Amino acid sequence: MSLVANFFAIALGAQDTGGIRGWVEDTQGKPLQFATAKLNLDGVEIASKTTDASGMFEFSTDFLRLDSVTLEVSYVNKATQTIVLKKANYASVIKMTLPNLSLTLNDVVVTGTVKNQNSASSIVFDEEAIRQLQAFSLMDVLNTLPGKKTEAPNLQSPQTINLRTSASDADAINNSFGIAVFIDGVRVSNETNMQSRGLSSRGLGGSLLNAQGETAMDVTYNGFDLRDIPMSNIASIEVIQGIGSARYGDFTNGAILITTKAGKAPYSFTTNINGGSSSFSLTKGLSLGEKAGAVNFSIGYLNSNDDPRDKLKSYDNFNASLKWTKNFSKVVTNSLTINGESNLDDIKADPDDDDRVMSYSKRRNLRISNNTTFNFNKRFFNTASVLLNYSQGKQYTYSQMLFNQPPKGIGYKDTTGIYEGVFIPGNYLAVEEIDGKPIAYSANIDMQTNLLPTAGLQHQLSFGFAFNTSGNTGLGYIVDPNRPRWVNLSNQNERSFSYEDSVRFENNVALYLQDNVRGKMFSRRFNLGLGFRLNFQNGRNNPQPRVSFNYYVHKNWSLSTSYGISFKSPSLAHLYPAPTYFDIPLLNLYTGQVNKSLYLVYTQKVLAKNERLRNAVTYQFEQGVTFNSARIGNGSLFGYYKKNKNGFNTFSEFIPAEIPLYDYTLNEDGTIAYFPTGEQGKVWELKRSRMNNGLSSVDYGLQLSFQTKFVPVIATSFGLRAGYTVSKYTGGNLTTTELASDVAQQNGVVYVQYINKQRTSRESIVSFTTSTHIPKVGFIVNTVIDYQPLLKQRWEAQNIYPVAYTLYTGEVIVPSPEAARNDALAYLRKGFGEADQEQLVIPSKGFWNFNMRVAKEIKKSIRLSVSAFNVLNMKPKAYKISNNNGSDSVGIYNYRPLSITIGASLQL
Template sequence: MQLQILAQTTIRGKVVDEKNNPLEFATIVLNNGTQDILTRKSNAMGVFSFNINNHSFDSVKLIISYINKSTQSFWVNKKEFSLPLQIKLLDQSLTLHDIVVSGVVKNKNSASSIVFDEEAIRQLQAFSLADVLNTLPGRKTEAPNLQSPQTLQLRTSSTGADAMNNSFGIAVFIDGVRISNETNMQSRALSSRGLSGSLLAGSGQSSADVAFNGFDLRDIPMSNIASIEVIQGVGSARYGDFTNGAILITTKAGRTPYSFNTNINGGSSSFSLSKGFELNKKAGAINLSLGFLNSNNDPRDKVKTYNNLNASLKWTKGFSKNIINSFSFNAETNLDDTKTDPDDDAQKMNYSKRYNYRFSNNTNIDIDKNWLDELSILANFSIGKQNSYTQWLLNGMPKGIASKDTTGVYEGYFIPGNYLAVEHIDGKPISYSVNIDAQTKLLKWGSLQNQMAFGLSFNASGNKGLGNIVDPERPRWTNQGMQNERDFNYRDSVDFENNFAAYVQNNLRGKILDKRFNLGVGLRLNAQEGRVNPQPRISFNFYIHKNWSLSSSYGISFKSPSLAHIYTAPTFFDVPLLNLYTGYAKNSLFLVYTHKTSSVSRNLKNAVTYQFEQGVNFQSQKIGSGNLFAYYKKNKNGFVTYTEYLPIDVPVYDYKMNADSTISYFPTGATSKSWDLKRSRMSNGLQSKDYGLQFSFQTKMIQPIATILGMRAGYSISKYIGKMEYSTELASMMAQQKGIVYVDYVNAQTHSKQAMISFNTNTHIPQIGFIVSLIADYEPLLKQKWEANNIYPIAYSTSLGERKELSVEESMSNDWAYLRKNATEEKLVIPSTGFWNLNMRVAKEIKKKIRLSVSAFNVFNLKPKAFQTSEDKVSFYSYKPISLTIGASIQL
C-alpha cells in the first residue's frame, strides 16, 4: 500500500461578530464527523483557511468557537470547498436556542472524554473546579465546601491511601501545561508520623496541605476558563505522567466584553472581573482576569477562613499568517487560616499560606505540509512559596531534649513543660518544562486515511525551601516512639527530578464491511532518573449504524513519585540512657543515645495502571444522545508506607551522685538490644483494582414542554489488595520471654462499592431568557467493608535473627495461641435504604447583559441514615443541610 500525495484544495472563510466586525483568534476545527482533524486560528481580519487533499473528503464539518460567543457547526460539501464562507457568531445568551448547560461526551483525547464549554461552566455557578466536576457520572451534586482541600478521585470508590494514590494519579493541564503537585513537600517527617499523620492540621480539623495527594482544586481560578475536558479512560499518547485521568483546561483568548461575576453561599463568596482587549492590528489581544474567593466557616467569629486571590494575563499575537504566539502570566495567593480563639487558653492557631507565579509561552506554527502540518512549542516556568504553621500552648512536666543530628552518646538538656509549641514547614516549589508537539495532515494510504502526531517533552521539579524548621526548645511532639524531628532543609537535601518523554500517535480511518472505523495506536516513552517506562495506548471505534457505535480502548500509564515520596527526612532514634531530673536543670542529667539513619527512597518505582474500557454510544438527531462505558483498572506499585523495625545495640551507662549534687556517669561496657524501635518507610506496596460502569443520556428538546430530560449514573467496585501480604508487629512480652521478638500477620483487605444515579431536567424558555434545572440524586448503594484482621500468625522471628514460617495448622493450634492478636470484628457500613437528594438551579437573563442565578442544594433538607454493623447503630450519613448559592453576572 503506497502513500498517495494528492492535489489539494483550500477551504477559506471569515469569522465575524453580530456587528460584522472580524474576530481574531477564533478557533476553527475541521472534523470528519467522528474526530477532529485540523485546527486553525483566524487572523486579524477574521480569515482562516485549510489546505486539504481533494480525494480525502466528500464533505467536512467545521466547528467555530470564540469566547463569549455561541459555537457554530455545519457541514461543507465537496463542491462547496472553493466557495468563501462567512460565519457570524452570536453572543452567548439564554435567549438563544440549543444552549448546552452540562458536560457532553465527545471522542477527543479519549473515547469517553466529557467536555464542558463556557456556557455550561457559567450555568453551574462554580466556586471552584470541584463544583464542575461534581456533575460527572457517578458523582454527587453538593453545595460548595471551601473549608478543606478539594481533591478529585475518578472511577474509584476507595478510601485511605488507595484514594490518595488515585487522586495523585490525576493530572491537570492548563493550556497544555501540566500543573504539578510533585513539588509539594508540606509534611512532617514521614518516618515518625506515617502517611496519615504527616500533614499539619489544627485540633479537630483536616489539614490544609495536600502532600502525597492530588492537586487542590481550590487553587485553580475559574474566572478565565473557556472549556474543560475530563479524561477518565485511556488517553492519547500525547499526555503522560498520570494513571487515573486528566483535566484539560483551556483559558480565554481574544476580544471580550467586561465581565463581572459574583456568587454567595452562606459564609462563602466569590468575585471575578475579566476583560479581553483587542490591541491594534499588529499587537494582538490581551486578556486580563482578577478573582477573589473568601470563605468563613462561621461568619459570627471568622476564626476559620479561606482566602484566594488570583490574577492572570494572556497576550496572544499573530506574527504572520502562519505563526501565533501566546504568552501567559498567572499569580495566585492562598491563605487557609485558623486564628487564635480569644477564649482558648491553649492559644491554638494554624495556617497554610501559598504563593505561586507561573510563566508560559506557546508558539503555534502552521507549516501546512503533508508530513508536518502543525508545530507547537510550549515552555513553562513556575515558582512558589508555601508556609505551613501550627502552634499550641503546652503545660506539662519538664521534658528531656535530644537535638544532635549525628549518631552517638551525648548529654541532652531539659526544658520547662510550659511553652508555646510550634511546627513550621517552609517550601519553595520550582518546576519548568518544554513541550514540542507536531502533527501531519490527513493522508491517503490506499483505502485508509492516516494522520500522525508526535512530540518530545522535558520537565523538571524541585523544592528549595527551608523545609521542616524545628526549634528544639519548642517541640510540639517529643519522644514519639523514641523519635524526635530535626531540621530538614530542602534546599540542601532535595535534588531536581528530571523527566524526559517522547510519543507518537497514529490514527487510521477507513471502512470495514462498509462501516466506518477509527483506529488509534500510540506509544509514549518516559525516562526519569534511570526509570524507563513504555506506555502503549490503543483505541478502536466502529460505527455499526448511523446512530450507534462501539469503542474499545486499552492503555498502560505511569505516574512518577513526588519529591515528598522520595526525599523523606532522616530517622532519628533518641534512646534515653539516663533520665535523671532533680528539679534543677543544672543538677539533672539527660543522657541519650541517638541513632541516625537515612530515609530517602531513591529506589521507588513509578506507579502503573493497566486500563481497559468498552463503550457503546448512541446519537440521534430526533431522540438525543447517550453512552455506556464499562471499565477495568489494575493499579500496581502505588505509594504507601509500611512499618520497619530496626533493632539496634544500645550501650548501657551507670551513674553516681557527687558531693556537689552533680551527677557523674560512665559506661558499663555492656549493651542491650532495643527491639521496639520502628519507623514508617515509603514503598511501592499498594495494589488495587477498580471496575465499574458509567452511563449518561440526554434527550433532544421536547418542544411542547421546552424541556430536555437527562440521566447520568455510575457504579464502581474497588478492592484494595496490597502488594505486601503481611505486616510485622512486635511480639508480646510472653513471646519475648520465649525468644520471639517479631510476629507476621496477613494484612487485611478492603472492599468498597458505590453507586449514584442522577436524574435531571433542563427547561429553557429562550423568549424570556429563562432556564430552570432540577437534579435528583439517588444513592442506592454505598458500601464499605474492611475484612477483619487475621489474628493468627503466619511467621515469627527470633532474637537470633531466624525467621520461621508457620503452617495453617500450626498457626491455629493452641501451642501458638500466645502469638495471636486480639480479635477484631469485620466492619461494614451500608445505608439502611437508598436515599435521595434534590437540587435546583434557576437563571434569568435581563437584556443579554445581566444574569441572575440561584442554586439550591438538598432542597427538602433530607437526612440520610446509615446502619453501621461494627457499632450496631443507625446514624446520619454524610448529612448536609439545605444550602443556597445566589449569583449575578454583568457583561458590558
C-alpha cells in the same frame, strides 16, 4: 519570533492555497480575531486553526479529498457554531456568525458532553455549561461527572478529585495523585509540594498538618488542590477518565485539560455567595489592533468561612492572569500567559484559648508560559507548537500550641552517637514550621501532519518531545530544639531538614508518536488510534503503548475499544523524606535543677531517601457504545477495568538497636557522674514508616450518560447519568509486622507478622436531570435528582493468625497454617485477650437528594442565578450491626443540610 517563522517557512516551502476557507464574525458583522476553527471527522478533531485579524481561517487542500467534514467554530463569550460541510461546499468561502452567549438562544447546553477527543470517553464542558454551574472551584464542575454526587461548594479544606474508583485512604490518595491537570497544554502538578511532617514517625496519612477541627491544610502526596485553579478565565474543560492520547503522560488515573480564554470580550463581573463562602471575578478581553493582537486579563477572589459566627478560620484566594495573543504572520501565532495566585488558609488565635492554638498555610505561585504555534498548511505538516513554561512558588505552613507539662529530656544532635541531651522546660510555646519553594521548568514540542492517504486508509501522525525538571529549594522543616512541637514521639524527635541542601532536581523526558488511522471496514467507517509514549523518569524507561478503536455499526451507533499503559512518577516528598532520628535515653535523671540533672541519650540516625522508588503503573481497558440521534438525543455507556500496581504507601519497619548500658554516681556538689557498665542492651521497639511501592488495586465499573433533545411542547430536555464502581485493594505489602504483646514477649517473641487486610468497596450514583428553557424570556430551570443506593459493605476482621514471628535470638519462625491456628500459639493472635472487632453492614436501602438551579437573564447583560442543594433537607440513615451480640444502631449517613448559592453576573 519572525526569524523562527521564516526559518520554518523556508524549510517546508510556501503554503498551499485553495483549501477549506472561511471567516468568522460577530452579529454586528465585525471580524473575530483569534477564533478557533476546528475540522472534525467522526467526532475526532483532525485540524485546528486560529483566525487572523480579518477573521479568516484556511485549512490545507489535503482535506478537500474528504466526502464530508464537520466545521466547529468557537470564541470567548460566543456561542459555538457547528455545521457539516459536504464536498460541494468546499469551494465556497464559509461565513460563520457567532452570537453572544445568552439564555435567549435556543440551544443552551448546561451539562458536560461525551466526545471522542483525546479519549474515547472524554467529557467536555464548554463556557456556557461552566457558567450555569455557578462554580466556586473546579470541583463543582467535576461533581457533575457520571457517578459523582451533586454537592454544595466547600472551600474550607483542600479539594482533590478521584476518578473511576470507590477507594479510600492511601488508595484514594494515589488515585488523586495520578490525575494530571493541564492548563493550555502546561501540566500543573503537586509533585514539588513538600509541606508535611516527618514521614518516618507518622506514616502517609498522619504526616499532613491539620488545622483546627482536623482539617488538612495541604495536599502533600495527593492530587492538585483544585481550589487553586481560577474559574473566571476558563473557556472549556475536557476530562479524560479512560485511555488518553499518547501526547499526554505522567498520569495513571485521568487528566483534566483546561483551555483559557483568548480574544476580544466585554467586561464581565461575576459573584457567587453560598453561606460563608463568596467569590468575585472580573474579566476582560482587549483588542490591541491588527498588529498588536489581544490581551485577556482576569482577577478573582475567593473567601470562605466555615461558620460566619466564628472568625477564627478563613480561606482566602487571590488570583490574576494575563494572556497576550498575537498573530506574527499567517504562519505564526504566539500566546504569552502570566498567572499568579496567593492563598491564605488563615486561623487566627482565640483570645480566650489558654493553649494559644493557631495554625495556617500560605501559598504563593507564579507561572509564566509561552506557546508558539506554526500553521504550515503543507502537504505533510499541518501544525507545530513550542510550549515553554516556568513556575515558582512559596509555601509556608505554621502551627503552634502552648505546653504546660513537666520538663522533658530531648536529643538534638543530627549524628549517630551518645551525648548529653538537654531538658526543655515544661511551659513554652511549641512551634512547627515548614518552608517550601517549589520550582518547575518544562518544554514541549508537538507536531501534527495532514491526512496521509495510504492503501485506501488515511493516516494522521502526531509526534513530539517533552521535558520537565522540578525541585524544591525551601528551608524545609524548621525545628527549634528549645521549643519542639512534638517530643519523643515513637522514640523519635524531628531535626531541621533543608530541602535546598537535601532535595535534588528531578528530570523527566518523554517522546511520543500517535497515528490516527481512518478508513472503512465492511462498508462502515472506523477510527484506529495507535500511540506509543516512552518516558525516561527517575533513571528508568517506561514504555506506554495505547490503542483505541472506534467503529460505526450504524449512522447513530458506534462501538469503541481502548487499552493503554500509563506511568506516574513519585513526587519529591515521596523521594526525599527527612532522615529518621531515634533518641534512646540511657540515663534520665531530673533533679529539679538543670545544671544538676542528666539526660544521657543515644541517637541513631537512619537515612530515608527513596531514590530507587519505582513509578506507579496502571493497565486500563475500556469498552463503550455511543448513540447520537438528531431527533432523540445522545448517550453513551462505558465499561472499564483498571489494574493499578506499584502505588505509593508506607509500611512499618522495625530497627533493633544494641546500646551500651550506663550507671551513675552522685558527686559531692550534687552533679552526676556517669560511666558505662560494659554490658549491652537491646531495644526492639524502634519503629519507623518507610515509603515503598506497596499498593496494588483493581477498579472496574460502568458509566452511563444520556441527554434527550429539547421537547418543544414542554420546553424541557431530560438527562440521565450514572456510575457503578467496584474497587478491590489487594496490597503490595502482603504482610505487616507488629511488636508482640507482653504475653508473647514473655514467651521470647518480639515481632509477629500478619497478612494484611484485603478490602472490597462498591459505590453507585444515579442522577436524573431536567432542563426547562424558555429563550424568549431568558429563563432556565435545571433540576438534578441524585439517588445513591447504599450497597452492602463489610469490613471483615483482619486476619488474626500469625504467618511468621521473630524470637529474641533473631530466629524467624514460619508456622504452618494449621500450627498458626492451634491454641498453642493463641497468644500470638492479633487482639489476643480482646473482644472481636466489630463488623459494619450498611443495608442496600438508598437515599435521594434533590437539587435545583434557576437562572434569569435581563437584557442579555445581567444574569441572576440561584442554586439550591438538598432542597428537601433529607437525612439518610444507615445501620451498624455488631458481630458480638447482633445489636444494631441507627445513625445519620452522609448528611448535608440545605445549602443555597446566589449569584449574579454583569457584562458591559
